[in-house]
Amino acid sequence: MGRGWRWRRRRQDWLTRDLDNTEFMLRLTRWLASRWTRHDFDVGSILLDYTRRLNEAGRHDEALAALDEAIAIGRRHVHAKPVRYAPNLAAALLMKGHLLAELGHLDEAMSSAEGAVDIYRTLVPGDQLRFEPILFAALTSLGFWRHQRGEFAAALGPFEEASVLARRLPPARLADQAMALNNLGAVLQEVGRTSDALPPLEEAVAIRRRLLAEDRARFEPDLIASLRNLEQALSGLGRYVEAVHVVDELAALNRSSSPANDAEPGPA
Template sequence: MGRGRRWRRKRQDWLTRDVDNAEFTLRLTRWLAARWSRHDFDVGSVLLDYARRLTEAGRREEALTALDESIQIGNKHIQDKPLRYAPNMAAALLTKAHLLAELNRVDEALSSVTGAVDIFRTLVPTDPERFEPVLFAALTSLGFWRHQRGDLDEALPAFRDAAALARKLPRDREGDQAMALHNYGAVLHKVGRSEEGVPFIEQAVEIRRELVKEDQSRYERDLVLSLRNLEQALSAVGRYVEAIEIVDELSARSSSESDQGPVA
Protein backbone atom coordinates (compact mmCIF):
# COMPACT_ATOMS: atom_id res chain seq x y z
CA MET A 1 0.00 0.00 0.00
CA GLY A 2 1.43 3.39 -1.02
CA ARG A 3 2.10 6.18 1.43
CA GLY A 4 -0.77 8.30 0.05
CA ARG A 5 -3.24 5.45 0.39
CA ARG A 6 -2.09 4.70 3.94
CA TRP A 7 -2.51 8.38 4.86
CA ARG A 8 -6.03 8.45 3.41
CA ARG A 9 -6.98 5.27 5.27
CA LYS A 10 -5.55 6.64 8.51
CA ARG A 11 -7.43 9.92 8.06
CA GLN A 12 -10.70 8.12 7.31
CA ASP A 13 -10.28 5.99 10.43
CA TRP A 14 -9.71 9.14 12.47
CA LEU A 15 -12.79 10.82 10.99
CA THR A 16 -14.90 7.73 11.71
CA ARG A 17 -13.79 7.68 15.35
CA ASP A 18 -14.45 11.41 15.55
CA VAL A 19 -18.03 10.95 14.34
CA ASP A 20 -18.54 7.98 16.66
CA ASN A 21 -17.44 10.09 19.65
CA ALA A 22 -19.79 12.88 18.60
CA GLU A 23 -22.67 10.39 18.26
CA PHE A 24 -22.03 9.11 21.77
CA THR A 25 -22.05 12.66 23.14
CA LEU A 26 -25.27 13.37 21.26
CA ARG A 27 -27.00 10.24 22.65
CA LEU A 28 -25.98 11.17 26.18
CA THR A 29 -27.18 14.75 25.75
CA ARG A 30 -30.50 13.58 24.30
CA TRP A 31 -30.94 11.33 27.34
CA LEU A 32 -30.42 14.32 29.64
CA ALA A 33 -32.76 16.53 27.61
CA ALA A 34 -35.50 13.89 27.78
CA ARG A 35 -35.42 14.24 31.58
CA TRP A 36 -34.59 17.92 32.00
CA SER A 37 -35.73 20.35 29.28
CA ARG A 38 -32.96 22.81 30.10
CA HIS A 39 -30.63 20.44 28.27
CA ASP A 40 -32.37 21.23 24.95
CA PHE A 41 -29.79 23.98 24.54
CA ASP A 42 -26.98 21.44 24.95
CA VAL A 43 -28.56 19.17 22.33
CA GLY A 44 -28.62 22.09 19.87
CA SER A 45 -24.95 22.85 20.57
CA VAL A 46 -23.87 19.21 20.26
CA LEU A 47 -25.78 18.90 16.98
CA LEU A 48 -23.76 21.80 15.59
CA ASP A 49 -20.51 20.03 16.43
CA TYR A 50 -21.88 16.73 15.17
CA ALA A 51 -22.77 18.35 11.83
CA ARG A 52 -19.25 19.74 11.53
CA ARG A 53 -17.72 16.30 12.08
CA LEU A 54 -20.14 14.67 9.65
CA THR A 55 -19.20 17.26 7.03
CA GLU A 56 -15.50 16.56 7.51
CA ALA A 57 -16.26 12.88 7.00
CA GLY A 58 -18.08 13.66 3.74
CA ARG A 59 -21.54 12.83 5.12
CA ARG A 60 -23.17 16.09 4.07
CA GLU A 61 -26.81 15.00 3.88
CA GLU A 62 -26.61 13.66 7.43
CA ALA A 63 -24.97 16.92 8.48
CA LEU A 64 -27.90 18.85 6.99
CA THR A 65 -30.33 16.70 8.99
CA ALA A 66 -28.42 17.44 12.19
CA LEU A 67 -28.41 21.17 11.42
CA ASP A 68 -32.15 21.13 10.72
CA GLU A 69 -32.75 19.60 14.14
CA SER A 70 -30.54 22.22 15.78
CA ILE A 71 -32.52 24.95 14.00
CA GLN A 72 -35.80 23.39 15.14
CA ILE A 73 -34.61 23.48 18.74
CA GLY A 74 -33.70 27.13 18.30
CA ASN A 75 -37.12 27.92 16.85
CA LYS A 76 -38.77 26.22 19.81
CA HIS A 77 -37.04 28.40 22.41
CA ILE A 78 -35.88 31.60 20.71
CA GLN A 79 -38.95 33.64 21.63
CA ASP A 80 -38.64 32.90 25.34
CA LYS A 81 -34.83 32.90 25.59
CA PRO A 82 -33.45 34.78 22.56
CA LEU A 83 -29.99 35.55 23.92
CA ARG A 84 -29.43 31.92 24.87
CA TYR A 85 -30.73 30.24 21.71
CA ALA A 86 -30.26 32.84 18.96
CA PRO A 87 -26.44 32.46 18.57
CA ASN A 88 -26.64 28.69 18.06
CA MET A 89 -29.57 29.02 15.70
CA ALA A 90 -27.82 31.65 13.59
CA ALA A 91 -24.64 29.55 13.50
CA ALA A 92 -26.65 26.51 12.39
CA LEU A 93 -28.35 28.52 9.64
CA LEU A 94 -25.03 29.87 8.38
CA THR A 95 -23.37 26.45 8.46
CA LYS A 96 -26.35 24.96 6.64
CA ALA A 97 -26.14 27.68 4.00
CA HIS A 98 -22.52 26.86 3.21
CA LEU A 99 -23.29 23.16 3.01
CA LEU A 100 -26.19 23.80 0.66
CA ALA A 101 -24.01 26.01 -1.53
CA GLU A 102 -21.41 23.24 -1.74
CA LEU A 103 -24.21 20.97 -2.96
CA ASN A 104 -25.17 23.60 -5.60
CA ARG A 105 -28.48 24.28 -3.85
CA VAL A 106 -27.94 28.04 -3.99
CA ASP A 107 -31.58 29.11 -3.64
CA GLU A 108 -31.87 27.17 -0.39
CA ALA A 109 -28.49 28.50 0.73
CA LEU A 110 -29.71 32.06 0.19
CA SER A 111 -32.81 31.43 2.29
CA SER A 112 -30.72 29.96 5.10
CA VAL A 113 -28.05 32.65 5.12
CA THR A 114 -30.71 35.38 5.05
CA GLY A 115 -32.14 33.92 8.25
CA ALA A 116 -28.66 33.89 9.81
CA VAL A 117 -28.06 37.53 8.83
CA ASP A 118 -31.37 38.59 10.36
CA ILE A 119 -30.52 36.93 13.67
CA PHE A 120 -26.93 38.17 13.79
CA ARG A 121 -28.17 41.73 13.22
CA THR A 122 -30.26 41.47 16.39
CA LEU A 123 -27.29 40.05 18.31
CA VAL A 124 -24.68 42.64 17.31
CA PRO A 125 -25.92 45.34 19.76
CA THR A 126 -25.64 42.85 22.65
CA ASP A 127 -21.98 42.00 21.96
CA PRO A 128 -20.44 43.77 18.93
CA GLU A 129 -16.98 42.30 19.41
CA ARG A 130 -18.36 38.77 19.28
CA PHE A 131 -21.03 39.08 16.63
CA GLU A 132 -19.84 41.73 14.14
CA PRO A 133 -17.19 39.45 12.59
CA VAL A 134 -19.75 36.65 12.18
CA LEU A 135 -22.30 39.04 10.68
CA PHE A 136 -19.56 40.21 8.32
CA ALA A 137 -18.99 36.61 7.17
CA ALA A 138 -22.71 35.99 6.72
CA LEU A 139 -23.21 39.21 4.73
CA THR A 140 -20.24 38.38 2.51
CA SER A 141 -21.70 34.97 1.71
CA LEU A 142 -25.15 36.48 1.10
CA GLY A 143 -23.71 39.03 -1.31
CA PHE A 144 -21.55 36.47 -3.08
CA TRP A 145 -24.41 34.02 -3.72
CA ARG A 146 -26.71 36.80 -4.90
CA HIS A 147 -23.94 38.01 -7.21
CA GLN A 148 -23.40 34.45 -8.42
CA ARG A 149 -27.05 34.35 -9.48
CA GLY A 150 -26.68 37.68 -11.30
CA ASP A 151 -28.86 39.58 -8.80
CA LEU A 152 -26.50 42.55 -8.55
CA ASP A 153 -29.04 45.00 -7.16
CA GLU A 154 -29.85 42.54 -4.38
CA ALA A 155 -26.19 41.73 -3.76
CA LEU A 156 -25.30 45.40 -3.33
CA PRO A 157 -26.85 45.99 0.15
CA ALA A 158 -25.12 42.90 1.57
CA PHE A 159 -21.75 43.99 0.18
CA ARG A 160 -22.37 47.55 1.42
CA ASP A 161 -23.01 46.38 4.97
CA ALA A 162 -20.07 43.99 4.86
CA ALA A 163 -17.78 46.82 3.72
CA ALA A 164 -18.95 48.95 6.65
CA LEU A 165 -18.23 46.14 9.11
CA ALA A 166 -14.89 45.40 7.46
CA ARG A 167 -13.52 48.71 8.73
CA LYS A 168 -13.98 47.38 12.27
CA LEU A 169 -12.09 44.13 11.69
CA PRO A 170 -8.77 43.69 13.54
CA ARG A 171 -5.56 44.60 11.76
CA ASP A 172 -4.65 40.97 11.11
CA ARG A 173 -7.72 40.67 8.86
CA GLU A 174 -6.68 43.27 6.31
CA GLY A 175 -7.18 40.70 3.57
CA ASP A 176 -10.85 40.37 4.48
CA GLN A 177 -11.19 44.14 4.68
CA ALA A 178 -9.77 44.55 1.19
CA MET A 179 -12.05 41.82 -0.12
CA ALA A 180 -15.14 43.56 1.27
CA LEU A 181 -14.15 46.97 -0.07
CA HIS A 182 -13.38 45.46 -3.47
CA ASN A 183 -16.67 43.57 -3.61
CA TYR A 184 -18.73 46.64 -2.85
CA GLY A 185 -16.83 48.91 -5.24
CA ALA A 186 -16.87 46.35 -8.05
CA VAL A 187 -20.62 45.82 -7.83
CA LEU A 188 -21.26 49.57 -7.67
CA HIS A 189 -19.30 49.84 -10.92
CA LYS A 190 -21.22 46.97 -12.49
CA VAL A 191 -24.61 48.55 -11.74
CA GLY A 192 -23.54 51.83 -13.32
CA ARG A 193 -22.46 53.68 -10.18
CA SER A 194 -18.76 53.80 -10.99
CA GLU A 195 -18.20 57.22 -9.42
CA GLU A 196 -19.29 55.80 -6.07
CA GLY A 197 -17.39 52.56 -6.59
CA VAL A 198 -13.96 54.01 -7.39
CA PRO A 199 -13.03 55.06 -3.80
CA PHE A 200 -13.80 51.59 -2.44
CA ILE A 201 -11.78 49.81 -5.12
CA GLU A 202 -8.93 52.30 -4.57
CA GLN A 203 -8.90 51.45 -0.88
CA ALA A 204 -8.85 47.74 -1.69
CA VAL A 205 -5.92 48.29 -4.06
CA GLU A 206 -4.02 50.25 -1.44
CA ILE A 207 -4.43 47.49 1.14
CA ARG A 208 -3.59 44.73 -1.32
CA ARG A 209 -0.43 46.49 -2.51
CA GLU A 210 0.81 46.38 1.09
CA LEU A 211 -0.23 42.75 1.50
CA VAL A 212 1.64 41.77 -1.67
CA LYS A 213 4.81 43.18 -0.13
CA GLU A 214 4.34 40.75 2.75
CA ASP A 215 3.26 37.68 0.75
CA GLN A 216 3.27 38.04 -3.02
CA SER A 217 2.25 34.48 -3.85
CA ARG A 218 -0.83 34.74 -1.65
CA TYR A 219 -2.08 38.22 -2.55
CA GLU A 220 -0.85 38.98 -6.07
CA ARG A 221 -3.93 37.51 -7.73
CA ASP A 222 -6.27 39.57 -5.53
CA LEU A 223 -4.34 42.74 -6.26
CA VAL A 224 -4.52 42.15 -10.00
CA LEU A 225 -8.25 41.58 -9.70
CA SER A 226 -8.72 44.90 -7.91
CA LEU A 227 -6.45 46.72 -10.35
CA ARG A 228 -8.47 45.48 -13.31
CA ASN A 229 -11.71 46.61 -11.74
CA LEU A 230 -10.16 49.94 -10.81
CA GLU A 231 -8.95 50.53 -14.37
CA GLN A 232 -12.43 49.84 -15.73
CA ALA A 233 -14.14 52.06 -13.16
CA LEU A 234 -11.69 54.93 -13.74
CA SER A 235 -12.24 54.68 -17.48
CA ALA A 236 -16.01 54.67 -16.95
CA VAL A 237 -15.84 58.04 -15.15
CA GLY A 238 -13.41 59.60 -17.64
CA ARG A 239 -10.26 59.45 -15.50
CA TYR A 240 -8.22 58.10 -18.40
CA VAL A 241 -4.75 59.21 -17.30
CA GLU A 242 -5.12 57.35 -14.00
CA ALA A 243 -6.60 54.36 -15.83
CA ILE A 244 -3.53 54.21 -18.10
CA GLU A 245 -1.27 54.26 -15.05
CA ILE A 246 -3.14 51.23 -13.71
CA VAL A 247 -2.76 49.49 -17.08
CA ASP A 248 0.98 50.11 -16.86
CA GLU A 249 1.07 48.59 -13.39
CA LEU A 250 -0.90 45.59 -14.59
CA SER A 251 1.44 45.02 -17.49
CA ALA A 252 4.29 44.79 -15.01
CA ARG A 253 2.58 42.01 -13.09
CA SER A 254 2.30 38.45 -14.32
CA SER A 255 -1.08 36.83 -13.74
CA SER A 256 -3.37 34.59 -15.73
CA GLU A 257 -6.46 35.49 -13.70
CA SER A 258 -9.34 36.45 -15.96
CA ASP A 259 -12.33 36.77 -13.57
CA GLN A 260 -13.27 40.40 -13.05
CA GLY A 261 -16.12 40.08 -10.58
CA PRO A 262 -16.17 40.22 -6.78
CA VAL A 263 -14.29 37.60 -4.83
CA ALA A 264 -15.59 36.31 -1.55
Protein backbone atom coordinates in the same frame (compact mmCIF):
# COMPACT_ATOMS: atom_id res chain seq x y z
CA MET B 1 1.41 2.18 -1.18
CA GLY B 2 2.89 5.62 -0.56
CA ARG B 3 2.70 8.15 2.22
CA GLY B 4 -0.35 9.81 0.69
CA TRP B 5 -2.40 6.63 1.03
CA ARG B 6 -1.28 6.13 4.65
CA TRP B 7 -2.13 9.74 5.49
CA ARG B 8 -5.62 9.39 3.96
CA ARG B 9 -6.16 6.12 5.84
CA ARG B 10 -5.12 7.67 9.16
CA ARG B 11 -7.38 10.68 8.52
CA GLN B 12 -10.32 8.41 7.68
CA ASP B 13 -9.71 6.37 10.86
CA TRP B 14 -9.61 9.61 12.86
CA LEU B 15 -12.84 10.85 11.29
CA THR B 16 -14.57 7.55 12.00
CA ARG B 17 -13.51 7.54 15.66
CA ASP B 18 -14.46 11.19 16.02
CA LEU B 19 -17.90 10.60 14.51
CA ASP B 20 -18.44 7.56 16.74
CA ASN B 21 -17.62 9.62 19.84
CA THR B 22 -19.87 12.48 18.76
CA GLU B 23 -22.74 10.13 17.93
CA PHE B 24 -22.44 8.53 21.37
CA MET B 25 -22.56 11.96 23.05
CA LEU B 26 -25.52 12.92 20.89
CA ARG B 27 -27.49 9.78 21.85
CA LEU B 28 -26.72 10.35 25.51
CA THR B 29 -27.70 14.03 25.40
CA ARG B 30 -30.91 13.28 23.49
CA TRP B 31 -31.80 10.81 26.22
CA LEU B 32 -31.23 13.51 28.87
CA ALA B 33 -33.24 16.04 26.84
CA SER B 34 -36.17 13.61 26.63
CA ARG B 35 -36.37 13.86 30.43
CA TRP B 36 -35.21 17.42 31.11
CA THR B 37 -35.80 20.05 28.42
CA ARG B 38 -32.91 22.16 29.68
CA HIS B 39 -30.66 19.70 27.84
CA ASP B 40 -32.18 20.76 24.49
CA PHE B 41 -29.49 23.42 24.35
CA ASP B 42 -26.77 20.78 24.74
CA VAL B 43 -28.31 18.70 21.95
CA GLY B 44 -28.29 21.73 19.65
CA SER B 45 -24.64 22.49 20.46
CA ILE B 46 -23.54 18.91 19.83
CA LEU B 47 -25.49 18.86 16.55
CA LEU B 48 -23.44 21.83 15.30
CA ASP B 49 -20.22 19.97 16.05
CA TYR B 50 -21.68 16.77 14.57
CA THR B 51 -22.53 18.64 11.37
CA ARG B 52 -18.92 19.76 10.91
CA ARG B 53 -17.68 16.21 11.28
CA LEU B 54 -20.33 14.77 8.95
CA ASN B 55 -19.42 17.39 6.35
CA GLU B 56 -15.71 16.51 6.62
CA ALA B 57 -16.67 12.88 6.02
CA GLY B 58 -18.69 13.85 2.92
CA ARG B 59 -22.01 12.82 4.49
CA HIS B 60 -23.83 15.96 3.33
CA ASP B 61 -27.43 14.71 3.56
CA GLU B 62 -26.91 13.67 7.16
CA ALA B 63 -25.23 17.01 7.87
CA LEU B 64 -28.27 18.87 6.51
CA ALA B 65 -30.59 16.72 8.64
CA ALA B 66 -28.51 17.49 11.74
CA LEU B 67 -28.65 21.21 10.97
CA ASP B 68 -32.42 21.05 10.49
CA GLU B 69 -32.72 19.44 13.92
CA ALA B 70 -30.49 22.11 15.47
CA ILE B 71 -32.55 24.85 13.79
CA ALA B 72 -35.81 23.30 15.03
CA ILE B 73 -34.47 23.24 18.60
CA GLY B 74 -33.34 26.86 18.35
CA ARG B 75 -36.66 28.05 16.99
CA ARG B 76 -38.55 26.16 19.69
CA HIS B 77 -36.74 28.00 22.50
CA VAL B 78 -35.38 31.26 21.08
CA HIS B 79 -38.37 33.43 21.94
CA ALA B 80 -38.36 32.36 25.59
CA LYS B 81 -34.55 32.34 25.96
CA PRO B 82 -33.03 34.46 23.17
CA VAL B 83 -29.65 35.05 24.83
CA ARG B 84 -29.09 31.32 25.24
CA TYR B 85 -30.50 29.98 21.97
CA ALA B 86 -30.11 32.76 19.36
CA PRO B 87 -26.32 32.31 18.79
CA ASN B 88 -26.65 28.58 18.06
CA LEU B 89 -29.70 29.16 15.88
CA ALA B 90 -27.87 31.78 13.82
CA ALA B 91 -24.79 29.53 13.54
CA ALA B 92 -26.92 26.61 12.35
CA LEU B 93 -28.66 28.75 9.74
CA LEU B 94 -25.36 30.10 8.42
CA MET B 95 -23.78 26.64 8.34
CA LYS B 96 -26.81 25.35 6.45
CA GLY B 97 -26.48 28.22 3.98
CA HIS B 98 -22.85 27.35 3.25
CA LEU B 99 -23.59 23.64 2.86
CA LEU B 100 -26.53 24.32 0.55
CA ALA B 101 -24.39 26.68 -1.54
CA GLU B 102 -21.68 24.00 -1.85
CA LEU B 103 -24.36 21.61 -3.09
CA GLY B 104 -25.57 24.17 -5.66
CA HIS B 105 -28.86 25.15 -3.96
CA LEU B 106 -28.33 28.92 -3.97
CA ASP B 107 -31.96 29.96 -3.42
CA GLU B 108 -32.20 27.92 -0.24
CA ALA B 109 -28.71 29.00 0.81
CA MET B 110 -29.64 32.68 0.53
CA SER B 111 -32.85 32.16 2.51
CA SER B 112 -30.94 30.44 5.30
CA ALA B 113 -28.21 33.11 5.33
CA GLU B 114 -30.82 35.88 5.46
CA GLY B 115 -32.23 34.29 8.62
CA ALA B 116 -28.75 34.13 10.14
CA VAL B 117 -28.02 37.78 9.26
CA ASP B 118 -31.27 38.92 10.89
CA ILE B 119 -30.35 37.15 14.13
CA TYR B 120 -26.73 38.31 14.18
CA ARG B 121 -27.91 41.91 13.77
CA THR B 122 -29.91 41.53 17.00
CA LEU B 123 -26.93 39.96 18.79
CA VAL B 124 -24.29 42.55 17.85
CA PRO B 125 -25.44 45.29 20.28
CA GLY B 126 -25.11 42.87 23.20
CA ASP B 127 -21.63 41.61 22.29
CA GLN B 128 -20.09 43.54 19.41
CA LEU B 129 -16.65 41.97 19.75
CA ARG B 130 -18.02 38.43 19.45
CA PHE B 131 -20.79 38.78 16.90
CA GLU B 132 -19.83 41.63 14.56
CA PRO B 133 -17.10 39.62 12.75
CA ILE B 134 -19.58 36.76 12.26
CA LEU B 135 -22.18 39.19 10.92
CA PHE B 136 -19.52 40.49 8.53
CA ALA B 137 -18.86 36.94 7.28
CA ALA B 138 -22.58 36.19 6.93
CA LEU B 139 -23.21 39.38 4.94
CA THR B 140 -20.23 38.66 2.69
CA SER B 141 -21.52 35.16 1.94
CA LEU B 142 -25.03 36.46 1.26
CA GLY B 143 -23.65 39.11 -1.10
CA PHE B 144 -21.55 36.56 -2.99
CA TRP B 145 -24.50 34.20 -3.47
CA ARG B 146 -26.76 36.99 -4.69
CA HIS B 147 -24.00 38.08 -7.04
CA GLN B 148 -23.61 34.51 -8.32
CA ARG B 149 -27.30 34.58 -9.22
CA GLY B 150 -26.76 37.80 -11.17
CA GLU B 151 -28.80 39.76 -8.62
CA PHE B 152 -26.36 42.67 -8.48
CA ALA B 153 -28.72 45.23 -6.97
CA ALA B 154 -29.71 42.77 -4.24
CA ALA B 155 -26.04 41.98 -3.56
CA LEU B 156 -25.24 45.65 -3.02
CA GLY B 157 -26.97 45.93 0.38
CA PRO B 158 -25.02 43.12 2.08
CA PHE B 159 -21.75 44.29 0.54
CA GLU B 160 -22.35 47.88 1.70
CA GLU B 161 -23.08 46.75 5.25
CA ALA B 162 -20.09 44.40 5.23
CA SER B 163 -17.78 47.20 4.08
CA VAL B 164 -18.83 49.32 7.08
CA LEU B 165 -18.22 46.44 9.49
CA ALA B 166 -14.89 45.62 7.82
CA ARG B 167 -13.41 48.92 8.99
CA ARG B 168 -13.89 47.76 12.59
CA LEU B 169 -12.19 44.39 12.11
CA PRO B 170 -8.86 43.91 13.94
CA PRO B 171 -5.65 44.86 12.08
CA ALA B 172 -4.85 41.18 11.51
CA ARG B 173 -7.86 41.04 9.19
CA LEU B 174 -6.75 43.78 6.82
CA ALA B 175 -7.14 41.36 3.90
CA ASP B 176 -10.82 40.99 4.75
CA GLN B 177 -11.22 44.77 4.78
CA ALA B 178 -9.69 44.91 1.29
CA MET B 179 -12.01 42.13 0.13
CA ALA B 180 -15.06 44.00 1.43
CA LEU B 181 -14.02 47.23 -0.30
CA ASN B 182 -13.31 45.40 -3.54
CA ASN B 183 -16.68 43.64 -3.40
CA LEU B 184 -18.50 46.91 -2.80
CA GLY B 185 -16.69 48.71 -5.62
CA ALA B 186 -17.24 45.86 -8.07
CA VAL B 187 -20.98 45.69 -7.45
CA LEU B 188 -21.42 49.47 -7.46
CA GLN B 189 -19.84 49.40 -10.89
CA GLU B 190 -22.14 46.59 -12.02
CA VAL B 191 -25.24 48.58 -11.03
CA GLY B 192 -24.03 51.62 -12.96
CA ARG B 193 -22.64 53.68 -10.07
CA THR B 194 -19.09 53.90 -11.38
CA SER B 195 -18.24 57.22 -9.65
CA ASP B 196 -19.24 55.73 -6.30
CA ALA B 197 -17.28 52.56 -7.09
CA LEU B 198 -13.96 54.34 -7.56
CA PRO B 199 -13.08 55.24 -3.90
CA PRO B 200 -13.56 51.75 -2.43
CA LEU B 201 -11.72 50.19 -5.37
CA GLU B 202 -8.78 52.58 -4.97
CA GLU B 203 -8.65 51.81 -1.25
CA ALA B 204 -8.82 48.06 -1.89
CA VAL B 205 -5.93 48.32 -4.34
CA ALA B 206 -3.86 50.37 -1.89
CA ILE B 207 -4.35 47.79 0.87
CA ARG B 208 -3.64 44.85 -1.43
CA ARG B 209 -0.43 46.48 -2.67
CA ARG B 210 0.75 46.61 0.96
CA LEU B 211 -0.27 43.02 1.55
CA LEU B 212 1.56 41.94 -1.62
CA ALA B 213 4.82 43.12 -0.08
CA GLU B 214 4.22 40.77 2.87
CA ASP B 215 3.17 37.64 0.96
CA ARG B 216 3.29 37.82 -2.83
CA ALA B 217 2.06 34.28 -3.50
CA ARG B 218 -0.98 34.71 -1.30
CA PHE B 219 -2.08 38.23 -2.21
CA GLU B 220 -1.08 38.68 -5.85
CA PRO B 221 -4.31 37.14 -7.26
CA ASP B 222 -6.36 39.49 -5.02
CA LEU B 223 -4.43 42.55 -6.17
CA ILE B 224 -4.85 41.55 -9.82
CA ALA B 225 -8.62 41.20 -9.32
CA SER B 226 -8.85 44.65 -7.71
CA LEU B 227 -6.67 46.25 -10.38
CA ARG B 228 -8.92 44.87 -13.10
CA ASN B 229 -11.95 46.34 -11.35
CA LEU B 230 -10.14 49.66 -10.94
CA GLU B 231 -9.11 49.74 -14.61
CA GLN B 232 -12.72 49.17 -15.65
CA ALA B 233 -13.95 51.96 -13.39
CA LEU B 234 -11.33 54.45 -14.60
CA SER B 235 -12.07 53.61 -18.23
CA GLY B 236 -15.79 53.93 -17.60
CA LEU B 237 -15.23 57.43 -16.23
CA GLY B 238 -13.08 58.42 -19.20
CA ARG B 239 -9.90 58.65 -17.12
CA TYR B 240 -7.86 56.76 -19.71
CA VAL B 241 -4.38 57.94 -18.73
CA GLU B 242 -4.85 56.56 -15.21
CA ALA B 243 -6.40 53.40 -16.63
CA VAL B 244 -3.32 52.86 -18.79
CA HIS B 245 -1.09 53.06 -15.70
CA VAL B 246 -3.21 50.34 -14.09
CA VAL B 247 -2.94 48.24 -17.25
CA ASP B 248 0.86 48.62 -17.11
CA GLU B 249 0.86 47.45 -13.47
CA LEU B 250 -1.31 44.48 -14.42
CA ALA B 251 1.02 43.59 -17.27
CA ALA B 252 4.02 43.64 -14.92
CA LEU B 253 2.20 41.39 -12.46
CA ASN B 254 0.93 39.03 -15.13
CA ARG B 255 4.45 38.45 -16.48
CA SER B 256 5.37 36.87 -13.16
CA SER B 257 1.99 35.25 -12.42
CA SER B 258 0.53 31.81 -12.99
CA PRO B 259 -2.49 31.18 -15.27
CA ALA B 260 -4.58 30.85 -12.10
CA ASN B 261 -4.58 34.63 -11.87
CA ASP B 262 -6.74 35.07 -14.96
CA ALA B 263 -9.99 35.70 -13.06
CA GLU B 264 -12.62 38.07 -14.39
CA PRO B 265 -13.27 41.40 -12.65
CA GLY B 266 -15.84 41.27 -9.86
CA PRO B 267 -16.08 40.44 -6.16
CA ALA B 268 -12.97 38.72 -4.78
